[in-house]
Amino acid sequence: MGYIMSQQNINLCFNIVFFLSGVYLVYRLPQRLPITVTFLIMNMSLAIALGLDHTIGAPPIDLYDTNIEPWLTLTEILTWGMYPISGYLYIYLYDKLKVRGYFVPLFILCWSTFGTVFEELAKTFKVFVYKDWAIRYSFLIYLFTQLLTTIVFKILMRTYQKTKGKEGFS
Amino acid sequence: MFLIGVIAFAVLSLTAFWIKPKYIHLFELLAIWFSVTAVNSPIYSFFLVNKQWITVPDNKELSLIRIIYTELICPLIITWILDESLAVKHAILRYLCYLVTLAILFLAGFALHLLGVIHFSSVGMFWYTPFKAIPLIIALFSVRCIRYLMRKDGIYYESTKY
Numbered sequence: 002m003g004y005i006m007s008q009q010n011i012n013l014c015f016n017i018v019f020f021l022s023g024v025y026l027v028y029r030l031p032q033r034l035p036i037t038v039t040f041l042i043m044n045m046s047l048a049i050a051l052g053l054d055h056t057i058g059a060p061p062i063d064l065y066d067t068n069i070e071p072w073l074t075l076t077e078i079l080t081w082g083m084y085p086i087s088g089y090l091y092i093y094l095y096d097k098l099k100v101r102g103y104f105v106p107l108f109i110l111c112w113s114t115f116g117t118v119f120e121e122l123a124k125t126f127k128v129f130v131y132k133d134w135a136i137r138y139s140f141l142i143y144l145f146t147q148l149l150t151t152i153v154f155k156i157l158m159r160t161y162q163k164t165k166g167k168e169g170f171s
Numbered sequence: 172m173f174l175i176g177v178i179a180f181a182v183l184s185l186t187a188f189w190i191k192p193k194y195i196h197l198f199e200l201l202a203i204w205f206s207v208t209a210v211n212s213p214i215y216s217f218f219l220v221n222k223q224w225i226t227v228p229d230n231k232e233l234s235l236i237r238i239i240y241t242e243l244i245c246p247l248i249i250t251w252i253l254d255e256s257l258a259v260k261h262a263i264l265r266y267l268c269y270l271v272t273l274a275i276l277f278l279a280g281f282a283l284h285l286l287g288v289i290h291f292s293s294v295g296m297f298w299y300t301p302f303k304a305i306p307l308i309i310a311l312f313s314v315r316c317i318r319y320l321m322r323k324d325g326i327y328y329e330s331t332k333y
Contacts, residue, residue: 036320041201044313048208055212056238060219061229072220073213153201160197164326 008127009076012069015126016079023086033096038157039089045153046088047081049146064134069127080128087116091147092154105151113143173286177236181243188251194258196328198317203253206313207246207306214302215241224295233288240283248275249310257314269307276303 034042057064068076091112100108117140123129124136193200215237218224227234249272256268277300284291291299321328 035324037198037317037324037326040317040320041198041205044202044205044209048205048212051209051212052242055216056242059216061227061234062231073217077213157198157201161324161326164196164328165324 009069012127013076013079015123015128016068016076016083020079020082020086023083023090027086027089030093033093035158035161038154038161039092041157042088042092042150042154043085045150046084046146049149050084051081053142063132065132066130067128069130088150091150095151095154109144109147109151112147113140116140116143116147174232174236177239177244181239181247184247185243188247193254195254195314196321196326198321198326199257199314200250200254202313202317203250203310204246206309207249208242210306210309211241211245214305218295218298218302222295224292224298226290226292228287228290236288237283240279240288245276245279245306248272248279249307253310253314269311272307273300273304276300276307 054067056062058067063071067080068074094112095108098108117136120129120139121136124131219227227237252268252272252275256265259265259268280289280291280299280303281296283289284296
């Protein structure tokens with residue numbers, strides 16, 4: 002019981018530290034992107050992550066658990082908070098570094114590798130408890146997710162530039 | 172065969188939605204879709220794992236059907252109805268549309284129960300519609316948010332139909 006409690010505390014500390022650091026980082030970064038685009042990218046990151054966690058991570062497929070327990074706990078809220086932050090940081094860097102051409106796949110590869118390494122770290126702190134899952138599958142998921150995020154970001158920015166300042170656009 | 176039918180239905184419905192004229196802005200549509208997906212998924216876990224108000228058979232094909240319903244068909248239903256109803260000026264008509272949405276979601280859940288994809292307990296059946304109202308409320312809230320942010324970003328878009 003004591004072992005489980007200490008594991009839960011370590012897990013909670015990890016979640017709190019990274020969530021608060023992420024919030025602080027997002028708050029401190031100068032605003033580069035339109036707020037609408039930021040909101041939608043954050044929303045999308047959350048939707049994809051929760052969609053996966055509660056489909057392939059839930060019975061009967063049940064490939065992994067999040068935050069030690071298989072059921073929903075309040076700690077999940079902190080983990081959920083990290084998904085939009087990572088989506089925003091990805092797009093922020095993509096825009097800031099002006100990634101173009103052949104650097105796009107390279108950027109996606111780098112961020113997916115970073116995501117995989119971070120997940121390995123999170124796994125150590127029991128944010129993810131694998132059952133029939135392996136970290137190499139996560140790498141592929143990150144690859145597809147970042148690609149999708151990039152495509153959606155481009156569509157959003159194009160729409161934003163097209164509709165900004167137009168009244169009664171239809 | 173059932174799985175093929177569900178996939179075909181999802182793909183054709185998505186195609187129909189893609190080509191139909193839209194009455195609200197793309198940002199509003201995406202805000203609805205993403206919010207519904209984000210809220211809908213944990214509700215399933217809450218029903219299944221936390222409360223055990225539903226049980227699911229240990230069948231991969233049936234679980235795929237449930238995933239397609241949760242991740243594609245349910246957000247599509249809500250987004251489609253809100254695309255039609257949010258452009259309506261009359262408040263009563265709009266509220267009726269929200270009620271129709273809940274009725275459709277309840278019927279869809281009941282159909283999944285009858286087809287054996289999920290099995291509701293009596294308590295689960297009772298709580299299904301109130302819980303399914305959460306994605307709808309969150310979707311309406313996210314539309315409010317995105318409209319406010321659009322105005323802040325200088326995007327002025329009047330979505331009206333009637």
